[in-house]
Amino acid sequence: MSNELTLLTLTAASIGFLHTLLGPDHYLPFVFMAQAGRWSRTKTVAVTLACGVGHVLSSVVLGVAGIALGLAVSNLEAIQAVRGQVAGYVLIAFGLVYLVWGLRRAARQRPHSHFHRHADGTVHVGLHVHQGDHLHVHTVEGESRAASVARLSPWFLFTIFVFGPCESLIPLLMYPAARGSYWGVALVTITFAAVTLATMLAAVLVCAAGVKRLPRHFAGLERYTHALAGGTLAFCGAAIQFLGL
Numbered sequence: 001m002s003n004e005l006t007l008l009t010l011t012a013a014s015i016g017f018l019h020t021l022l023g024p025d026h027y028l029p030f031v032f033m034a035q036a037g038r039w040s041r042t043k044t045v046a047v048t049l050a051c052g053v054g055h056v057l058s059s060v061v062l063g064v065a066g067i068a069l070g071l072a073v074s075n076l077e078a079i080q081a082v083r084g085q086v087a088g089y090v091l092i093a094f095g096l097v098y099l100v101w102g103l104r105r106a107a108r109q110r111p112h113s114h115f116h117r118h119a120d121g122t123v124h125v126g127l128h129v130h131q132g133d134h135l136h137v138h139t140v141e142g143e144s145r146a147a148s149v150a151r152l153s154p155w156f157l158f159t160i161f162v163f164g165p166c167e168s169l170i171p172l173l174m175y176p177a178a179r180g181s182y183w184g185v186a187l188v189t190i191t192f193a194a195v196t197l198a199t200m201l202a203a204v205l206v207c208a209a210g211v212k213r214l215p216r217h218f219a220g221l222e223r224y225t226h227a228l229a230g231g232t233l234a235f236c237g238a239a240i241q242f243l244g245l
Contacts, residue, residue, distance in 0.1 A: 088241030095233030102226030
């Protein structure tokens with residue numbers, strides 16, 4: 001392997017790591033969606049990897065197509081920019097809708113009191129939420145809708161990540177391709193993808209473990225987990241769209 005290709009491979013690894021770590025959209029959505037949907041670690045890992053593969057593979061396909069068709073880097077970057085805008089706005093929209101739904105769900109689950117009068121004339125106050133043994137018909141319907149949202153949310157994330165481009169990958173691919181080194185193209189692609197996926201997964205697992213260790217006085221916020229997840233998605237979309245992260 002030539003010195004140039006070695007340097008390019010190291011560059012691909014470095015950019016893959018920094019590109020992922022500095023972009024909160026690569027891991028925060030999974031952390032908060034996993035918390036809100038009570039995903040198992042296995043499901044969290046599977047969804048993260050699936051979205052990461054879709055994220056990288058879509059840019060690889062575009063880059064390889066550009067190489068095959070002889071397109072200039074500027075043309076491919078213009079396509080990537082459009083994809084980035086679409087992904088950013090879709091993430092903002094999905095996050096805001098999920099935020100509103102989460103706030104409504106939290107309001108329905110607010111603890112409240114009922115007065116109970118016994119036959120002997122005594123009265124006591126019972127504090128509860130509409131779940132568990134106190135489910136009402138409308139709450140059952142709400143839980144059914146919540147289950148549907150939980151099932152669909154990984155697919156929404158996957159679709160958004162497929163649209164989201166890896167902007168730095170295209171120029172990395174073009175250099176070895178211009179020199180006719182398709183082995184170099186494969187090596188750079190595999191290195192970038194492996195480092196990106198590993199960084200995504202590590203960041204998700206570390207952050208998820210940290211969230212679970214939050215002090216007990218945050219337990220009262222549990223009913224707001226869906227709203228927090230929606231707010232996080234909207235924030236990540238805004239970071240992509242307006243901050244270029």
